[in-house]
Amino acid sequence: MADPVLHLEGLRKRYGSADTEYEVLHGIDLRLERGEFAALIGPSGSGKSTLLNLIGLLDRPSAGRLVIDGAETATLDDTALTRLRGERIGFVFQHHHLIPAFTAEENVAMPLLIARGRPDAAMFERAGELLGRVGLADRRRQLANRLSGGQQQRVAIARALAMSPALVLADEPTGNLDTHSADEVFALLREVNRQLGTSFLIVTHDPRLAHRCDRIIELVDGRIVSDRANEVAAGRSPVQGSAEETE
């Protein structure tokens, strides 16, 4: 069987120095297979963002094993982690972090530009294609900060897909959007998952959205307290009706 996209074993994260040290994540075990579309839920302060940052290689665990797409991460230095992150992981943040000095197209092409070092026609072609996929083909040349919140988030999704990552991590991707835009964005994530087979791990506070995922992982006080398949969502026909239908 192929490597899982994500494999965690006894992952721990401690903050603070020696005497004031406290643990936020107390040994997380988790496996995410290719093409899975999973929600990570839990009360505020339970450690969801902390976990996502560890998985995204933005931060290092205090203990435990973290394997991304078959690559052991414990022995890698910062540059190697950065490379791995750039190639295998896409991010969608709550506050649609685009770079305002660049256009929509340039933002989408940015991971490719960083990886290859110099711009080329192919990367802008790809950026245009991805913007078409998220329904923003006509906004290619617009500066990022001139777009609406929902549009910015869709650009961010297109950007997360630029390198064809194995895993997309989304930390409250719809948290800043109104219900309608949130539904649209969520539907888009679902569509990408179905069409490209990209795995998703989505942190959300919105139970409505969580229930549209195939799997729901619940974190409380730094421990996974439940991890269950969501039959309703998983059994549904692809593409059609992620946004409109409710469970």
Next chain:
Amino acid sequence: MKSWMPFEWIAALRFLQEGRMQSLLIIVGVGVGVAVIVFMSALLSGLQANLVRRTLSSQAHIVLLPAEEVARPQVAGEGALNRVQKQAQRLRSIDQWQQLRARLEGWPEIAAVSPVASGPAFAVRGDASKAVTLLGIDPGRYNRVVDLAGRLAAGELRVGAGETVIGIELAKDLGAEVGDKLRLTGAEGQAETLTVTGLFDLGNKGVNARNVYVGLRTGQTLLDLVGGVSNIDLALHDLDEAEDVAQRIAAESGLIADSWIRTNAQFVTALTSQRVSSDVIRFFIALSVSFGIASVLVVSVVQRSKEIGILRAMGATQAQMRRIFLLQGGIVGFLGSLLGSALAWSFLMLWRMLARNPDGTPLFDIGVEPALVAIAAGGASVVGILAALLPARRAAGLDPVVAIRG
């Protein structure tokens, strides 16, 4: 996006472009600093070149004297003449000076070689009598060491048999004009009556009052130095080499070789200390410019921490982040230096218009040399990059988690 530009350049330029006001202000700041440095340098080198030129207008770069001459002059300013006045004993000739002349003419550093028979004499006209320095010269050669022909106030430079050229001060003292006769008497009593063919003004009152030029042969006769020369005057291609060349000639020929640098030691020291103090000022300007760049970039790192975090999340390495900020420093320095050079150029134009002699001619000649602009541009870029070291380190070391959450 320009396709040839690497990612770091694109990001650096975009960041500068986006922080328009900030970038503009710091570039102007750098520009003013560079302008002051370039202006000062141009002014100083113009001023010094002018002073040196004036000082050397009546002096050889190097004077060769016979070795055993006892009374060595220590006098600045008037070179040849004081030297010969001081010696009481009979003039000595340089041995085999023709061969030496031929040899020195082969040196690449040496521009001109002029043997001179010079010594004390008296000039008499009517009741007036003056102690003078008699210089027997070959005008073709001498002119290439001291531009006598170019400094004539009246008449022409003709020193054939029975002819002499004197300074305007001496002419005044003796009441002589071109065409008048005067009588010259050497230390050993030889005397000759000569016709004044020209009056010179070498820009130095002492020289104008004392130097009396005659033909080499006349000089040799009057100074009882038949066939000999008392000294050989040299002009070099590069003034600054004078001391070095003088020492080499002295070592090779056994003669005494006095460079203008040695005979004008105080003057040269003054020039040097002027240059040192201006170096110090320039250094501190560069330092304050670099602090300015550094502080702007430090603020920019803080302002852009979120974007830095995003770029890091998308795979930008620490080294790439560092380069983006180093480049911003370099670009600010470079653009500032271009602005500064333009400013300096306008300052100089203005200065040239305002600083004039009473007769309307420029006080002295200065200009912005392309080399100076190139050095300023290179220097400012390097200073910018150095100033960006600390901000770039901070940008690279930024924790992406913190940056993104912020």
